[in-house]
Amino acid sequence: MKVRLTQAAKQLGVHPDTLRRWANADKIKVAGTTPGGQRLFDLNEIAQAIKSPTNRILVQDKPTVAYARVSSHDQKDDLKRQVECLQLYCSSQGWNFEVIEDLGSGMNYNKKGLKKLIKSLCNQEIGRLVITHKDRLLRFGSELIFSICEHVGSEVVVINSSEESTYEEDLTRDVLEIITVFNARLYGSRSHKNKKIVQALKDAADEVCK
Incomplete structure (x- = not known):
């Protein structure tokens, strides 16, 4: 079965950049291209190559x-x-x-x-x-x-690269992170007032993400 790079990487449990690097170094064979020029990979062929005990793609001495x-x-x-x-x-x-x-x-x-x-x-x-x-x-x-x-x-x-969050969830988390950092600097990370503000923001974030 021939699939695009992102799908092949997902099935194999590696980052797309890793699979792209293997392909650029000719460690993984490209099975063809789409009409738009995107590379295609044969899942069965890649899986067999990685499982092979003589293959050095994933056999690394480094931890x-x-x-x-x-x-x-x-x-x-x-x-x-x-x-x-x-x-x-x-x-x-x-x-x-x-x-x-x-x-x-x-x-x-x-x-x-x-x-x-x-x-x-x-x-x-x-x-x-x-x-x-x-x-x-x-x-x-x-x-x-x-x-x-x-x-x-x-x-x-x-591990969970396929779990994509919504725009609203990402924006809420980013804003919460920013306010938390500045709030901690202004009031002290252990300030009761700081904790109340952060909790209120968390409650608001929960409402947005429901």
């Missing part, structure tokens, strides 16, 4: 790193679910992996875990990066991390 993040301490349950999901997925694939947990806003580029991840990527110490959703890396700028991965040859796996 897999799974990254989980939440914005605040009251989301610890969500962080736990992310970690469990990442552990289960990586274990099911038979990968040697490490989980990096982070706490902080998706707009904060100075988080301890994120800095560790970027440093390891730049040092070419990571063979594969696994995340549950794209925005677990950063609210704005995940593509920058993906570009680094592509540059150093690290595979990217987004």
Whole structure:
């Protein structure tokens, strides 16, 4: 069965940029093109190539790193679910992996875990990066991390890449992130007034997303 690049990547559980990189390096055979010039891939052929013990596409000496993040301490349950999901997925694939947990806003580029991840990527110490959703890396700028991965040859796996949110949901989360950051700076992250405002915004966000 011949499918387009995005569909082939989804079926194989890899990021489209990873499959694109394999095709550009002739590690994966292109099965044809659409009338518009988009590349087509044979799912059966790709699956057999990846399963082959002599194929070096996915057989890497470098470890897999799974990254989980939440914005605040009251989301610890969500962080736990992310970690469990990442552990289960990586274990099911038979990968040697490490989980990096982070706490902080998706707009904060100075988080301890994120800095560790970027440093390891730049040092070419990571063979594969696994995340549950794209925005677990950063609210704005995940593509920058993906570009680094592509540059150093690290595979990217987004487990729930097919779960797309609506425009209203994305906008609400982005506005909430921005207000939360500035509100914390103005009033102090432990301020009772700050907590009341953030809770009101969360309630409003829930109403929009219903």
